[in-house]
Amino acid sequence: METDEAPKPKKAPYKSKRYFLSSLNTYFGYQLIQQLRNDTEHPEDPNLIVGTTILQSKYPLHPAVRKVIDPSKMSFLQKVILDSDVIVYDINTCDHSECEYAIKTLKLGSYDQEKILILVSSVMAWSATDPKEKKAGEEDEDGGYPPESGEEEGKPQEDAEDAPPKKEYTRFNETDYPKRKALPQYESLCSLESLCLSINRPNLKTFILCAGILYGMGEDHFYTKFKEAWLQNTITFYNRNKVPCIHVKDLALFVQKLVEKPVNQKYIFAIDHNQNPSHKAIIDSISKGVGNQKIQQSDVAIPEFQIDLRMKPTKVFDAFLEEQGDQGDEEQAVDKFTFNWWCKEGIRANIAKIRQEFVDYHNLKPIRIAITGPPGIGKSTIANQISTYFSIPHITIKELIQEYLNQTSEEVESLKANLEENRNQLVEEAKAQYDIQREKRKQLKQPYIPFDDSKIEARLTDEQLITIYKWRLMQNDCQNRGFILDNYPKTYAQAKQLFYNIEGEGEEQKVTLNKLILPEHFIVLGGSDEQIIDRIKFSKTHKYDEEVLLKRLKNYKILNTKKGYTILIDFYKELKVDICEISVFNKQTNIQDTCRSFIERNGKYKNYKHIEQDLEENRLKEKKEQLLKQQEQNQKLKELRDKKEDELWKIQEEEYKIKQEHSVNYEKELLESRSLPLRQYLNDNVVPFITEGLVEIVKQNPENVIDFLSEFLFKRSLQVRFPDPKLYFENSE
Numbered sequence: 001m002e003t004d005e006a007p008k009p010k011k012a013p014y015k016s017k018r019y020f021l022s023s024l025n026t027y028f029g030y031q032l033i034q035q036l037r038n039d040t041e042h043p044e045d046p047n048l049i050v051g052t053t054i055l056q057s058k059y060p061l062h063p064a065v066r067k068v069i070d071p072s073k074m075s076f077l078q079k080v081i082l083d084s085d086v087i088v089y090d091i092n093t094c095d096h097s098e099c100e101y102a103i104k105t106l107k108l109g110s111y112d113q114e115k116i117l118i119l120v121s122s123v124m125a126w127s128a129t130d131p132k133e134k135k136a137g138e139e140d141e142d143g144g145y146p147p148e149s150g151e152e153e154g155k156p157q158e159d160a161e162d163a164p165p166k167k168e169y170t171r172f173n174e175t176d177y178p179k180r181k182a183l184p185q186y187e188s189l190c191s192l193e194s195l196c197l198s199i200n201r202p203n204l205k206t207f208i209l210c211a212g213i214l215y216g217m218g219e220d221h222f223y224t225k226f227k228e229a230w231l232q233n234t235i236t237f238y239n240r241n242k243v244p245c246i247h248v249k250d251l252a253l254f255v256q257k258l259v260e261k262p263v264n265q266k267y268i269f270a271i272d273h274n275q276n277p278s279h280k281a282i283i284d285s286i287s288k289g290v291g292n293q294k295i296q297q298s299d300v301a302i303p304e305f306q307i308d309l310r311m312k313p314t315k316v317f318d319a320f321l322e323e324q325g326d327q328g329d330e331e332q333a334v335d336k337f338t339f340n341w342w343c344k345e346g347i348r349a350n351i352a353k354i355r356q357e358f359v360d361y362h363n364l365k366p367i368r369i370a371i372t373g374p375p376g377i378g379k380s381t382i383a384n385q386i387s388t389y390f391s392i393p394h395i396t397i398k399e400l401i402q403e404y405l406n407q408t409s410e411e412v413e414s415l416k417a418n419l420e421e422n423r424n425q426l427v428e429e430a431k432a433q434y435d436i437q438r439e440k441r442k443q444l445k446q447p448y449i450p451f452d453d454s455k456i457e458a459r460l461t462d463e464q465l466i467t468i469y470k471w472r473l474m475q476n477d478c479q480n481r482g483f484i485l486d487n488y489p490k491t492y493a494q495a496k497q498l499f500y501n502i503e504g505e506g507e508e509q510k511v512t513l514n515k516l517i518l519p520e521h522f523i524v525l526g527g528s529d530e531q532i533i534d535r536i537k538f539s540k541t542h543k544y545d546e547e548v549l550l551k552r553l554k555n556y557k558i559l560n561t562k563k564g565y566t567i568l569i570d571f572y573k574e575l576k577v578d579i580c581e582i583s584v585f586n587k588q589t590n591i592q593d594t595c596r597s598f599i600e601r602n603g604k605y606k607n608y609k610h611i612e613q614d615l616e617e618n619r620l621k622e623k624k625e626q627l628l629k630q631q632e633q634n635q636k637l638k639e640l641r642d643k644k645e646d647e648l649w650k651i652q653e654e655e656y657k658i659k660q661e662h663s664v665n666y667e668k669e670l671l672e673s674r675s676l677p678l679r680q681y682l683n684d685n686v687v688p689f690i691t692e693g694l695v696e697i698v699k700q701n702p703e704n705v706i707d708f709l710s711e712f713l714f715k716r717s718l719q720v721r722f723p724d725p726k727l728y729f730e731n732s733e
Helices: 027-036 074-083 096-108 174-179 184-197 223-230 248-260 279-289 318-325 348-361 379-390 397-405 410-443 462-473 476-481 492-499 529-537 546-559 568-574 591-599 608-685 687-700 705-719 725-732
Strands: 018-021 048-051 086-090 115-122 204-211 213-215 235-237 245-247 267-270 295-297 367-372 482-486 500-503 510-513 521-526 578-583
Touching (some): 018 027, 027 048, 027 086, 174 204, 174 267, 223 235, 223 279, 235 279, 245 248, 367 379, 379 482, 379 521, 379 591, 397 462, 476 482, 492 500, 492 568, 521 568, 521 591, 529 546, 578 591, 687 705
Parallel strands (some): 018 048, 213 245, 235 295, 367 482, 367 521, 521 578
Antiparallel strands (some): 500 510
């Protein structure tokens, strides 16, 4: 009999989304794009990511960004927002007027398709909120924060009768958001949150992610603390105030999951589950995980580290996870929802991971060096120079043992007791030998020499010494910056014990190479015995004892000359560690430059000392280039200005000539127009009489023509009545 099987649910078809993100070129923006991009999984139809940027950002633009939108072009910005499926605004870094415009566009704009608007806010929107008092009989669901160790120590106990009732506080939950208050500089965050929460459209889902202070991936707010810890400086904490935080990758994951599974809650706390988020505890974990374990309190701190907020991490995604847990077989689950936290338990529980992110992001590689050579050749001098140049610890046996014995631990106390026991045994043996020698000297009547045990020291075994070296090389300064091992290990066997970890016994024994302490550079100094003896003999810093020196040189040769067994240099060759052999007494060799060139053969190492030097060099170089560029620009501007002035002068000169011509022509025309009435008057009343007078002159041919014509015109003027000349001028006007 056939049984009907329930049809298996089909996986929802893939559909790419169009994302609009603000602040693309920021600390959070870069990680958000990295989380949302899917061009590897769906190269044919990936998510489309566009958005706006901020000015003067030190963070690069992610290559997955398709296009950067100019927010000053409001109509185009509006079109892009209305065409997007998901709009995310980081109101901690974006332009608030742009964000307000975008929210109003979505609130009042015309669109049919469903959209999601996410505002990434900050706990700084709660920065002035009073603590939430616990009501009588109220208990936290998850027990609240545990008391911090030593938090109540040192406080005077008051009499029960006189003591006022102690206030107890509980944690805020997401429904308490109407109670939030912000410091004046963060009030705009609350305003934008309220504007977003006021939207009520069926095709628009809105969310506020109230994010904790960000950390991780090279750091932002915590950068100075990590840098100082990396440099082994004492770092400061503000107080025991609670500072909710979240890893920047987890915040980006929150955004992605809200897009995948929109919840029925608008206001969400995006904070990690750190059980003790006090600023002191966080800084203490950074100091222990990265620095020298030294912290001190300070009254100076950025506002983000001065807040004191008790908040419950959100549970909005728990329903999806529980629902999925009831599906049974994970392999049969369709569209499986997961929320894979990166640092769920916070900085304190994940400091090793966060430290590695910091080192990788800033390319802070440790410089691990070992140096060896015969006694008296100058190993410590050269090692100290290398240590100073690269700012790395210089590890010598004597100083290391003293440093270890100064520690306070059960292992150290046990070692001290063992050394004291061994020394007492050596003293007893020496005393027995002394007594024998004293009797002999007494019989020979030689002078009395008192017993002196001040120079008797118990030596550490190889196992004990290697334990101390491993402890030192795993300290934060060695792991951060590196080290230079001065003449240790001395043998192949010591090197193998030091750089390999042995776990278990017998067949289950596991031997693994500890790459965290293995040197990457091995420097071997060389020179003849005669040259070394001459160096020590004329040295002011070494006490010359030829017999002791020759014995030590002989021992060095025995340990470092192949006679059928492996020697120290073979160990490094087997592991393909680069080796540099230097002849110290070669006058053509600059030992320091040779060592530096060898260590930096694959590129310059970056630590903060070199970074600051490089930054200063780059700053001076940029300043010089800017000065040259400015001079070139000034010269070009001067040439352009001179050229423009010449052109302007020519234009002005041409204009002046044209004006002069116009003026002359105008005057001519004006004179012409003014002379017309007079000419007309002369033509009508004077010229005919002059003509008549000339005719008479021709007829009579007088002796004096001028007198004749003058007399004729005078007589004629008395005979004729001439019109008034003013009439001509009035008629012309």
